[in-house]
Amino acid sequence: MAFLIRTIDLTADGREIIRDRAIEKKALTIGRASENDIHLSDLAVEQYHAKIEQAPGGKLRIEATGGLAFHLDGKVTKSGQIDPHEGAELEFGTYRLVVSQSGNEAPTITISQVESAAQSSDDLAGFSLADTLPSKRVSAWLGLAAILIAFLAIPIYSHLARSATPDGPTNDGTVLMDASWSTGALSQAHHSLEDNCEACHAKPFQSVQDTTCLTCHEDIADHADKPRQLTGRGPLSTGDALQWAVAEQFGKEGPGSCTTCHTEHEGAGRMEPTAQQFCSDCHDTMDTRLIDTQLGNAADFGTSHPQFQAVVFTQPGQTNPQRISLGGKPKESSGLIFPHDMHMERSGGVARMAKNLGAKAGYGSALVCADCHTPNADETSFLPVDMEEDCEACHSLVYDKVGTTFRTLSHGNVEQMRADLAALDRVPRSPAASGMLRGRQRPGQYSQGGLYYQNFGRPVRSLVAINRALAPDGVCGECHIPTTNNGKPDVMPVNLRDHFMINGWFDHDAHTQEDCTTCHKADASKSSNDLLLPPLATCRTCHMGEDDKSADVPSGCAMCHSYHPKGSADAQIVAKNTKSMGVPGRQLPNKDKQGIDAVLAMLGRKSD
Amino acid sequence: MASLPNEQNQREKRQSSDHEGFLSHKKMRWLKIALVLCLVTIVAYFWIDVTPRHNGGSWYGYTLGTIGALLIVWLALLGIRKRRYGAGRWSLKAWTSAHVYLGLALIVIGTLHTGFQLGWNVHTLAYALMMVVILSGIYGVSVYATLPASLSNNSKEMTRGEMVDALAAIDRQLQAAAQPLGREESDLVIAALEQSTFDWGIGARLSGHYRKCATTRALSHFADDWSRPVGSDEPKDKVRSLLGKRKNQLDQIRRHLRIRALLEVWLYIHIPTTIALLAALTAHVVSVFYYW
Numbered sequence: 001m002a003f004l005i006r007t008i009d010l011t012a013d014g015r016e017i018i019r020d021r022a023i024e025k026k027a028l029t030i031g032r033a034s035e036n037d038i039h040l041s042d043l044a045v046e047q048y049h050a051k052i053e054q055a056p057g058g059k060l061r062i063e064a065t066g067g068l069a070f071h072l073d074g075k076v077t078k079s080g081q082i083d084p085h086e087g088a089e090l091e092f093g094t095y096r097l098v099v100s101q102s103g104n105e106a107p108t109i110t111i112s113q114v115e116s117a118a119q120s121s122d123d124l125a126g127f128s129l130a131d132t133l134p135s136k137r138v139s140a141w142l143g144l145a146a147i148l149i150a151f152l153a154i155p156i157y158s159h160l161a162r163s164a165t166p167d168g169p170t171n172d173g174t175v176l177m178d179a180s181w182s183t184g185a186l187s188q189a190h191h192s193l194e195d196n197c198e199a200c201h202a203k204p205f206q207s208v209q210d211t212t213c214l215t216c217h218e219d220i221a222d223h224a225d226k227p228r229q230l231t232g233r234g235p236l237s238t239g240d241a242l243q244w245a246v247a248e249q250f251g252k253e254g255p256g257s258c259t260t261c262h263t264e265h266e267g268a269g270r271m272e273p274t275a276q277q278f279c280s281d282c283h284d285t286m287d288t289r290l291i292d293t294q295l296g297n298a299a300d301f302g303t304s305h306p307q308f309q310a311v312v313f314t315q316p317g318q319t320n321p322q323r324i325s326l327g328g329k330p331k332e333s334s335g336l337i338f339p340h341d342m343h344m345e346r347s348g349g350v351a352r353m354a355k356n357l358g359a360k361a362g363y364g365s366a367l368v369c370a371d372c373h374t375p376n377a378d379e380t381s382f383l384p385v386d387m388e389e390d391c392e393a394c395h396s397l398v399y400d401k402v403g404t405t406f407r408t409l410s411h412g413n414v415e416q417m418r419a420d421l422a423a424l425d426r427v428p429r430s431p432a433a434s435g436m437l438r439g440r441q442r443p444g445q446y447s448q449g450g451l452y453y454q455n456f457g458r459p460v461r462s463l464v465a466i467n468r469a470l471a472p473d474g475v476c477g478e479c480h481i482p483t484t485n486n487g488k489p490d491v492m493p494v495n496l497r498d499h500f501m502i503n504g505w506f507d508h509d510a511h512t513q514e515d516c517t518t519c520h521k522a523d524a525s526k527s528s529n530d531l532l533l534p535p536l537a538t539c540r541t542c543h544m545g546e547d548d549k550s551a552d553v554p555s556g557c558a559m560c561h562s563y564h565p566k567g568s569a570d571a572q573i574v575a576k577n578t579k580s581m582g583v584p585g586r587q588l589p590n591k592d593k594q595g596i597d598a599v600l601a602m603l604g605r606k607s608d
Numbered sequence: 609m610a611s612l613p614n615e616q617n618q619r620e621k622r623q624s625s626d627h628e629g630f631l632s633h634k635k636m637r638w639l640k641i642a643l644v645l646c647l648v649t650i651v652a653y654f655w656i657d658v659t660p661r662h663n664g665g666s667w668y669g670y671t672l673g674t675i676g677a678l679l680i681v682w683l684a685l686l687g688i689r690k691r692r693y694g695a696g697r698w699s700l701k702a703w704t705s706a707h708v709y710l711g712l713a714l715i716v717i718g719t720l721h722t723g724f725q726l727g728w729n730v731h732t733l734a735y736a737l738m739m740v741v742i743l744s745g746i747y748g749v750s751v752y753a754t755l756p757a758s759l760s761n762n763s764k765e766m767t768r769g770e771m772v773d774a775l776a777a778i779d780r781q782l783q784a785a786a787q788p789l790g791r792e793e794s795d796l797v798i799a800a801l802e803q804s805t806f807d808w809g810i811g812a813r814l815s816g817h818y819r820k821c822a823t824t825r826a827l828s829h830f831a832d833d834w835s836r837p838v839g840s841d842e843p844k845d846k847v848r849s850l851l852g853k854r855k856n857q858l859d860q861i862r863r864h865l866r867i868r869a870l871l872e873v874w875l876y877i878h879i880p881t882t883i884a885l886l887a888a889l890t891a892h893v894v895s896v897f898y899y900w
Contacts (some may be wrong), residue, residue: 074774126806143884201899
């Protein structure tokens with residue numbers, strides 16, 4: 001076995017000198033010492049660095065003999081085995097030894113010296129992601145610039161450079177990209193202002209001002225006069241005072257400003273109702289501060305709310321209504337005679353009448369509330385009961401028949417009735433008429449107790465007939481209280497109110513799933529003097545305070561009350577009689593701008 | 609008593625010479641601080657009655673927003689602190705520990721600041737960018753905790769330089785061994801040799817799937833020919849064997865690249881997104897008060 005050692009040297013001018021020599025040995029030594037078989041003059045190589053010897057299967061084994069390793073195919077190792085047929089590359093210091101063998105020839109070791117190129121960091125830079133991805137710095141700057149331009153520079157520039165036309169709710173918004181500043185959709189009422197931010201946000205870095213709100217809401221009235229509000233509210237708590245002190249440093253208007261209660265950008269739909277606490281902060285113990293108030297304390301509908309009070313007429317012919325509590329058994333006096341229970345009986349005369357009139361006329365087997373009571377257009381309340389529409393189908397005012405046509409008395413006009421009846425008896429025309437008027441002779445439906453019997457009085461002389469009609473047992477006296485007006489028989493005027501609450505409201509449409517009698521105990525009412533409005537307790541079967549999550553309907557104050565007075569006309573009527581409830585305050589300062597101080601003084605509790 | 613400061617000093621030295629990661633720095637001091645911060649803000653969120661509902665614009669919202677914004681700016685300053693060598697009042701390890709834990713606390717503070725009111729606006733952009741930064745940071749911490757071990761497993765005591773050298777050595781032999789081959793086969797070898805080791809996209813690096821690898825293609829061409837004995841002198845067999853070695857070496861390098869990429873890629877999100885977040889935060893704060 002031999003090795004062929006091939007040395008490649010370079011001359012000074014770069015020419016290669018190749019020298020071959022054969023070594024007839026089974027093992028070769030490699031090192032810096034000159035007695036080695038392969039002598040490598042490099043200080044990085046040890047004196048006796050390694051040994052190459054034959055291994056079974058034509059392989060070669062390389063073993064480091066000193067302490068230092070060598071490179072085998074680029075890897076640092078101290079020993080290794082190679083197949084010379086496959087070839088391998090060894091490196092000792094700056095020397096590269098390429099081992100090869102072809103056929104049965106001796107393994108060849110080609111020695112050359114290579115430039116000791118220190119591995120530059122560039123060779124290793126490829127391991128990092130830096131070449132693969134865009135530079136962090138570049139993408140950071142790009143992101144920074146894009147965001148600052150799109151979301152800051154463009155909106156601010158276009159806001160400052162917008163045309164001189166004043167901002168307003170009817171103009172279109174002209175500021176670009178400021179939709180990206182919106183923290184949420186506006187409520188339904190303000191939806192038209194969605195792209196018109198500057199309509200409300202009038203000045204940069206100034207919170208939305210009351211005067212801006214009042215450009216549209218110019219007719220709104222204040223909750224109460226300022227001194228009463230200040231007294232009613234009492235001093236601020238330490239926490240609130242601190243909060244407002246900070247807020248006012250930043251230009252917030254103060255505790256009475258619109259935005260304190262009305263928050264916007266809370267999402268589309270109805271504006272969030274103001275929380276109960278805004279009311280209860282003052283109203284929970286208000287009587288201790290506002291000692292002359294007629295209002296009871298209220299903090300929570302479920303646990304702390306005064307009994308309802310309804311505005312009704314308590315005496316026949318009264319001109320000014322009274323406010324009475326719905327606790328106990330409240331009575332009114334409308335001037336009408338109407339027993340609800342009789343009309344609502346499932347059997348009996350009234351039910352039979354309804355049956356006889358039949359489904360064609362819109363009746364069932366007995367009368368129901370809707371046969372007489374008609375909701376108004378928005379179904380929140382009811383139209384006044386109309387005699388001709390709602391009663392006359394049964395309570396007929398027919399007094400004569402001409403051929404096939406019935407003549408009917410005109411309801412609500414006593415003079416007309418007198419004239420009609422006075423004209424009648426001159427020419428009695430038909431058995432029907434005479435029967436109706438005389439109240440006798442004809443048996444059957446027209447006789448006394450019959451279906452169509454009406455007692456208009458006897459037709460002996462017209463005056464008598466007229467007086468009969470107006471008597472307690474006459475046709476008018478059936479529902480009306482007879483009286484005398486200027487010496488003539490007449491009836492008491494009917495005083496029925498179409499709404500009863502002045503500081504709150506009730507929406508029937510929201511309660512259609514309930515039967516009327518759940519709240520209005522009409523089926524048990526024998527007299528029209530019963531005020532059939534439910535007391536507080538009835539409402540509380542479903543409605544409890546805002547925080548009572550076990551209630552069917554947790555209800556905040558705003559469900560039935562408005563902070564800004566609405567029905568001031570009612571309040572004034574009642575005020576004449578009952579001395580001051582919460583007196584509505586003046587109109588807020590609006591278009592004729594009086595400056596921040598004036599508005600604050602008007603709205604807030606800042607004393608000055 | 610005189611020996612006490614000395615003892616303490618030694619203990620401190622001993623402690624700092626122990627390898628204590630930034631996660632467990634000072635017995636997790638910053639984890640505790642961050643947890644307390646989260647707990648306080650969460651309890652306050654439910655305790656403080658903000659009407660009509662929690663919102664970045666309530667007083668508590670402003671408070672959380674201020675804390676959050678200051679935290680974001682301070683957390684971003686780590687990028688500056690780590691470039692300033694020399695001991696400040698706090699070591700870089702303390703900074704990093706605080707960075708990680710306070711950064712995590714920012715999830716709670718930032719989310720409570722939103723009052724869970726999110727939308728398509730610059731405010732939610734800032735929130736989203738913040739969450740991206742934090743999530744990429746969480747990823748970064750978790751890969752730093754797990755991947756370096758697999759990196760050293762893969763390298764089998766070879767340095768990156770040695771891996772490149774080994775590949776070069778194989779390439780030189782391949783160049784020599786391929787000399788007798790015909791045109792078509794030579795071209796396959798040339799393609800394998802010329803193909804860059806590193807010039808691949810982020811997808812290949814992260815997945816480890818190099819679909820257009822010329823070495824694999826060449827190797828499949830020089831398929832094993834069982835008719836010849838192992839170790840035959842046939843040039844094709846030599847080339848095939850060398851291509852196999854080349855493939856093995858490439859695989860090791862690629863595994864290394866993959867782990868490195870997994871280790872580094874989050875920074876390419878974390879850093880630029882942090883800068884974008886600072887911009888969005890500025891836009892958020894300015895816009896809120898501009899249209900107040």
